[in-house]
Amino acid sequence: MMDSATVTHIVPVYLSAINVATFLTYGLDKWKAKHSHRRIRETALLMLAVVGGSVGAWLGKAVWRHKTRHAKFCYGIPAILILQVALVLLVSCKTGKETTHPVGVIAQASEAAPEHSPTVFLVQYDPETGKEPLLEAIKKYEATIVYDYNMMPGMALKKPEHKTLEETMEYFRTVKGVINVEYDHIIRLTDPVKPRLEIK
Numbered sequence: 502m503m504d505s506a507t508v509t510h511i512v513p514v515y516l517s518a519i520n521v522a523t524f525l526t527y528g529l530d531k532w533k534a535k536h537s538h539r540r541i542r543e544t545a546l547l548m549l550a551v552v553g554g555s556v557g558a559w560l561g562k563a564v565w566r567h568k569t570r571h572a573k574f575c576y577g578i579p580a581i582l583i584l585q586v587a588l589v590l591l592v593s594c595k596t597g598k599e600t601t602h603p604v605g606v607i608a609q610a611s612e613a614a615p616e617h618s619p620t621v622f623l624v625q626y627d628p629e630t631g632k633e634p635l636l637e638a639i640k641k642y643e644a645t646i647v648y649d650y651n652m653m654p655g656m657a658l659k660k661p662e663h664k665t666l667e668e669t670m671e672y673f674r675t676v677k678g679v680i681n682v683e684y685d686h687i688i689r690l691t692d693p694v695k696p697r698l699e700i701k
Contacts, residue, residue: 634678
């Protein structure tokens with residue numbers, strides 16, 4: 502049975518390898534689509550994300566502009582990534598509670614409910630349609646661009662002061678070329694550490 506030190510070294514290597522492989526596989530499938538070759542099954546592409554390659558799948562979809570109109574990829578891959586991050590945080594929290602610091606200080610992990618920004622949300626658009634319809638909608642609705650992502654066709658937007666976040670997100674779901682609108686989630690790794698001396 503492998504000890505924790507061995508696992509600590511193996512896991513990063515595995516995650517790096519599976520994400521690079523997933524990224525390249527999405528690129529290969531995009532190339533096959535353009536040249537009318539036999540495609541890689543969608544179930545295989547999704548399984549690569551499930552077994553740890555969700556980051557590579559997300560980047561592959563964005564960089565190669567592949568599967569951008571398929572709901573199972575637009576919603577499935579982010580959902581898989583969020584679940585995997587939550588699982589890692591859960592395991593880390595449990596491990597942290599069981600580990601004793603050499604000087605006898607125990608770091609206590611926090612369990613906070615998922616949060617999202619009350620004013621900012623994320624919009625992903627179809628690169629073939631372009632961002633022009635989205636920019637027109639932003640101006641018309643009086644929203645504000647917080648960040649325009651370069652690595653993928655998406656933006657972080659801030660709602661107008663006189664509108665609620667929900668009705669703003671619902672409006673942008675109807676804009677031409679928009680394929681996904683979601684909350685800007687806030688992930689808190691830990692609360693401020695509260696030291697406690699271990700009594701033996």
